[in-house]
Amino acid sequence: MASNQASNNTQQESKFTLSMNHDMEQQQICLDHQQVEEKEFDYSKRSQWLRAAVLGANDGLVSTASLMMGIGAVKKDIKVMILTGFAGLVAGACSMAIGEFVSVYSQLDIEVAQMKRDNKRSNKIKGNNEDEKNVLPNPAQAAAASALAFSVGAIVPLLAASFIRDYKVRIGAVVAAVTIALMVFGWLGAVLGKAPAIKSSARVLFGGWLAMAITYGLTKLIGSSGL
Structure with a gap:
């Protein structure tokens, strides 16, 4: 009898241990899925402000x-270029x-x-409506962020050309500063957005060079033709 009871106790302990292990595995799986979903959510939310900031600064x-290179193609005066x-x-x-x-x-x-239409259909309580209003987009903040991002990008060529009197050196300094920026x-947009850094940097760099080259070339052509 004692041996049977010991055997039963051992079997019960084994079942309990297996059940605990199974529950822990299920909890770990759920936790892993939750972490993956949170990471994906973070990147999708991040892309909204990241896109606006990177595009604004790049613009x-x-x-x-390009404007400075264009005017520099026909005017060597530093004051005209800076203005x-x-x-x-x-x-x-x-x-x-x-x-x-x-x-x-x-x-x-x-x-x-859309919220008003949804509220009419589902008769949501007032507290839920207030929570939704807190996550609505803010036009003033978006406008200020875009203007700031644009200004950050635009200040780079201005600073590069501000203190250089020699024309050729000034043009070279603007191109070098813009290339680095x-x-x-x-690279920053690629890292924050988890995209290939080399491809992203090369794409942005090529686009910037192309814009400056086209502006410089066309302005030089029109200026030399006497139009």
Whole structure:
């Protein structure tokens, strides 16, 4: 009898141990799935502000540098070149801010209208509505962020050309500074977005070089033709 009881106790302990191990494995699997979902969610949410920031800074960098290269093709005066770049910075930042404000405000109107339709169908309580309002897009913040990102990019060629009197050295300094900034922006966007860094940097760099070359070449051609 004693041996039978001991055997039964051993079997029960084995079953209990197996059950505990199974529960722990299930909990670990659920935890792993939850961590994966959280990581994927973070990247998808991150891409929204990352896209706006990288595009804004890249636009400011390329457009301002191209303007300065274009005016530098026909005017060697440093003052003219700096004023052109500064005008491009101000105009571009205002344009980015206004465009982003209008775009996000339109998105806000659409989301608010959709929330009202959903509330009518489901009769949600007031507390849930307040929670949803907290996550709605903010047009003013989006406009300020776009203007700031554009200005950060645009200031790079301005600083590179501000203290160099020699024309050829100034043009070379602008190209070098823009090249480094393009590589940094491309690499930063790739790292934060978990994309291939080399391809992203090369793509951004090639686009910036192409924009500056086209602007410089066409302005030089038109300026030399006497139009």
